[in-house]
Amino acid sequence: MARLNENYLKLPGSYLFAEIAKRVAVFKSENPHADVISLGIGDVTKPLVLSVVEAIRKAADEMGNEKTFRGYGPEQGYDFLAEKIIRHDYNSRGIELSRDEVFISDGAKSDTANFQEIFGQDNTVAVTDPVYPVYVDSNAMAGRLGDYDSSTGKWTNLVYLPCTADNGFVPALPDKKVDIIYLCYPNNPTGTVLTKEQLKVWVDYARENKAVILFDAAYEAYVTEKDIPHSIYEVEGAKDVAVEFRSFSKIAAFTGTRCAYTVVPKSVVAYTQKGEAVSLNKLWNRRQTTKFNGTPYIVQRGAEAVYSEEGQKQIREVISYYMENAKIIRSGIESLGLSVYGGINAPYIWLKTPAGYDSWQFFDKLLKEAFVVGTPGVGFGPSGQGYLRLTAFGSRENTEKAIERIKNLKF
Amino acid sequence: MARLNENYLKLPGSYLFAEIAKRVAVFKSENPHADVISLGIGDVTKPLVLSVVEAIRKAADEMGNEKTFRGYGPEQGYDFLAEKIIRHDYNSRGIELSRDEVFISDGAKSDTANFQEIFGQDNTVAVTDPVYPVYVDSNAMAGRLGDYDSSTGKWTNLVYLPCTADNGFVPALPDKKVDIIYLCYPNNPTGTVLTKEQLKVWVDYARENKAVILFDAAYEAYVTEKDIPHSIYEVEGAKDVAVEFRSFSKIAAFTGTRCAYTVVPKSVVAYTQKGEAVSLNKLWNRRQTTKFNGTPYIVQRGAEAVYSEEGQKQIREVISYYMENAKIIRSGIESLGLSVYGGINAPYIWLKTPAGYDSWQFFDKLLKEAFVVGTPGVGFGPSGQGYLRLTAFGSRENTEKAIERIKNLKF
Numbered sequence: 103m104a105r106l107n108e109n110y111l112k113l114p115g116s117y118l119f120a121e122i123a124k125r126v127a128v129f130k131s132e133n134p135h136a137d138v139i140s141l142g143i144g145d146v147t148k149p150l151v152l153s154v155v156e157a158i159r160k161a162a163d164e165m166g167n168e169k170t171f172r173g174y175g176p177e178q179g180y181d182f183l184a185e186k187i188i189r190h191d192y193n194s195r196g197i198e199l200s201r202d203e204v205f206i207s208d209g210a211k212s213d214t215a216n217f218q219e220i221f222g223q224d225n226t227v228a229v230t231d232p233v234y235p236v237y238v239d240s241n242a243m244a245g246r247l248g249d250y251d252s253s254t255g256k257w258t259n260l261v262y263l264p265c266t267a268d269n270g271f272v273p274a275l276p277d278k279k280v281d282i283i284y285l286c287y288p289n290n291p292t293g294t295v296l297t298k299e300q301l302k303v304w305v306d307y308a309r310e311n312k313a314v315i316l317f318d319a320a321y322e323a324y325v326t327e328k329d330i331p332h333s334i335y336e337v338e339g340a341k342d343v344a345v346e347f348r349s350f351s352k353i354a355a356f357t358g359t360r361c362a363y364t365v366v367p368k369s370v371v372a373y374t375q376k377g378e379a380v381s382l383n384k385l386w387n388r389r390q391t392t393k394f395n396g397t398p399y400i401v402q403r404g405a406e407a408v409y410s411e412e413g414q415k416q417i418r419e420v421i422s423y424y425m426e427n428a429k430i431i432r433s434g435i436e437s438l439g440l441s442v443y444g445g446i447n448a449p450y451i452w453l454k455t456p457a458g459y460d461s462w463q464f465f466d467k468l469l470k471e472a473f474v475v476g477t478p479g480v481g482f483g484p485s486g487q488g489y490l491r492l493t494a495f496g497s498r499e500n501t502e503k504a505i506e507r508i509k510n511l512k513f
Numbered sequence: 514m515a516r517l518n519e520n521y522l523k524l525p526g527s528y529l530f531a532e533i534a535k536r537v538a539v540f541k542s543e544n545p546h547a548d549v550i551s552l553g554i555g556d557v558t559k560p561l562v563l564s565v566v567e568a569i570r571k572a573a574d575e576m577g578n579e580k581t582f583r584g585y586g587p588e589q590g591y592d593f594l595a596e597k598i599i600r601h602d603y604n605s606r607g608i609e610l611s612r613d614e615v616f617i618s619d620g621a622k623s624d625t626a627n628f629q630e631i632f633g634q635d636n637t638v639a640v641t642d643p644v645y646p647v648y649v650d651s652n653a654m655a656g657r658l659g660d661y662d663s664s665t666g667k668w669t670n671l672v673y674l675p676c677t678a679d680n681g682f683v684p685a686l687p688d689k690k691v692d693i694i695y696l697c698y699p700n701n702p703t704g705t706v707l708t709k710e711q712l713k714v715w716v717d718y719a720r721e722n723k724a725v726i727l728f729d730a731a732y733e734a735y736v737t738e739k740d741i742p743h744s745i746y747e748v749e750g751a752k753d754v755a756v757e758f759r760s761f762s763k764i765a766a767f768t769g770t771r772c773a774y775t776v777v778p779k780s781v782v783a784y785t786q787k788g789e790a791v792s793l794n795k796l797w798n799r800r801q802t803t804k805f806n807g808t809p810y811i812v813q814r815g816a817e818a819v820y821s822e823e824g825q826k827q828i829r830e831v832i833s834y835y836m837e838n839a840k841i842i843r844s845g846i847e848s849l850g851l852s853v854y855g856g857i858n859a860p861y862i863w864l865k866t867p868a869g870y871d872s873w874q875f876f877d878k879l880l881k882e883a884f885v886v887g888t889p890g891v892g893f894g895p896s897g898q899g900y901l902r903l904t905a906f907g908s909r910e911n912t913e914k915a916i917e918r919i920k921n922l923k924f
Contacts, residue, residue, distance in 0.1 A: 166566035
């Protein structure tokens with residue numbers, strides 16, 4: 103009799119964005135003429151830049167010609183892209199990486215979800231709270247998190263690191279020893295960042311405790327302040343304890359085109375029961391060569407074009423456009439007297455709901471009175487209760503219109 | 514202390530195609546003027562057909578335009594492609610499927626590797642032997658297969674179903690009860706097929722034992738004989754027990770472009786410890802929505818073009834070309850008096866090595882005396898010993914030249 107993985111049955115049923123979509127659909131059906139603006143889901147709206155489109159077209163032509171056709175590519179990605187990543191994203195910041203420390207993939211969602219596979223069952227996992235749900239769900243599916251307690255919204259074996267206005271969104275070191283730590287900076291959903299010194303506390307912790315940091319830097323291109331690290335490897339000692347996830351989704355509109363990469367320095371290790379250290383690079387390479395067959399050639403050529411002079415100029419313009427939206431959202435919310443976080447080094451704005459409103463109540467108020475869709479903070483974890491996320495990825499016109507409407511709300 | 518998944522350390526070190534590449538490299542360095550022809554790795558050589566290239570170019574243009582840009586797509590793939598798959602590949606054979614029973618992905622390698630995740634640890638897995646290594650390695654990584662015994666080349670908890678000339682490459686039902694059965698037809702590596710009646714034996718077994726069949730049909734487009742099923746759902750009752758994997762890799766040169774799909778009928782179930790049946794469709798949907806972010810839009814548009822009238826004509830020409838190669842290989846090997854299998858409904862030819870040669874010895878003889886690279890059968894499993902695989906995916910010129918050289922060998 104085929105048995106299922108019963109950990110799947112422990113996952114809470116209703117998914118955040120599905121619930122949002124449902125409420126929006128109900129509202130729209132009851133108010134067919136309402137001009138609803140979404141500042142909710144973290145998807146971009148500006149198209150692929152011209153350099154990328156041209157590179158994909160050229161690559162498609164190559165694939166249609168017997169002389170230049172490419173079949174199976176390396177599971178780890180093509181050298182032409184990996185070399186540009188290393189030079190542009192790391193060497194430029196004084197970080198050295200070798201070619202085989204970079205793994206190109208179809209997305210940071212896949213990589214952050216799959217990476218836990220190479221760890222044993224008997225690890226204690228820690229996540230910041232609120233958090234991108236994929237880190238949690240993938241570990242829950244693997245059976246590492248115990249049971250989900252719907253009264254607290256917490257998994258029994260997961261260590262939550264609260265990040266709220268009370269601690270300035272800087273997670274404190276955990277009381278109990280943890281082995282695997284997920285950090286995402288610039289942070290989704292709060293839009294907050296850590297300085298190099300604040301990040302170093304975690305690197306030092308990992309070194310002392312032989313823990314591993316899984317660092318999601320998908321939003322690094324939105325960092326505008328000079329002293330905020332783009333990569334965890336800017337922190338001394340991080341190359342011995344940290345894996346870094348990066349993505350072209352938010353920096354170059356690849357959400358529907360799918361390309362990302364993961365850096366696994368050879369010096370990062372995990373241990374056998376007997377205490378023997380094994381390089382995670384070797385294990386991840388085995389995972390990828392066994393279960394993945396590479397990112398499409400045409401997509402990798404598109405990603406390569408992001409690094410051309412023209413490509414850089416084009417994506418920088420788009421990022422500036424979104425960050426101008428972020429400013430508009432921040433100052434609009436501030437003018438209401440509400441507390442607002444993020445939006446300076448990230449495309450996400452995290453606002454404290456006014457007194458008397460929890461996350462979903464404020465979501466409903468925005469939807470029903472301003473026709474604006476946000477994301478309830480509690481959907482990202484228990485410490486997100488009383489917050490709401492707005493994103494800067496809309497058009498200027500919609501962003502301005504949405505903020506004008508929110509400004510007219512009465513609390 | 515971060516602990517690793519120690520199942521990874523049990524995997525045998527040297528990978529088949531890496532070992533082949535090493536031997537070929539040594540030979541070439543010692544014989545720099547030898548014109549080595551590879552009929553080894555199962556990669557295609559003909560380019561994407563024109564319809565596909567044009568569709569990708571058009572989709573790239575859409576992605577560069579704000580009005581037609583697409584961000585995150587459905588994790589299960591776009592309706593435009595899924596509907597064509599259902600109509601063309603299933604309805605045409607009298608098989609009904611609903612839209613949400615088809616999951617589009619980046620490859621059958623990923624899907625066949627990842628699918629085991631939704632099953633519990635306590636399942637007994639069976640594979641035909643020889644076999645595509647991904648089914649075995651992905652279950653070994655998950656800890657379902659016990660230990661690898663290098664003296665036998667077998668995993669202690671895996672049930673092997675030998676397929677050799679002795680049983681006409683038709684696997685017999687296992688002695689002990691199994692829960693998950695991997696079948697691949699047309700078969701990689703042997704190129705053999707099962708009739709509907711032979712496949713029905715397995716469907717009946719699965720129904721009686723509440724087992725699940727994971728059916729890899731990546732080569733179905735190469736079936737030329739009328740009574741050979743293209744899909745397991747042509748067999749009565751299969752929709753209750755079988756999941757089917759399909760791919761655009763070998764039928765439309767997508768090995769480097771990455772698109773595939775998996776059919777999970779809602780009626781296929783696995784059981785909880787308490788004996789409650791749960792639909793695999795629901796579990797796989799949860800897996801994909803949590804750990805995967807969809808196949809690139811431009812790639813799905815390329816795959817859609819395969820189903821246009823022009824696209825079908827173009828890919829059929831390529832398949833016929835490869836199957837003509839298969840004929841040349843088959844008849845060439847037969848003329849040597851060797852036993853040869855496959856190559857009629859599949860692009861793979863499986864030959865019995867002459868007396869006195871094991872798989873690797875014959876591989877070396879072909880390489881050193883005919884400058885031809887095959888794949889040693891034993892690399893696909895213990896029952897592959899004494900066989901060698903040749904593929905029909907080369908150019909006509911190289912295929913003819915390789916066979917002429919093999920014909921001149923003395924055994």
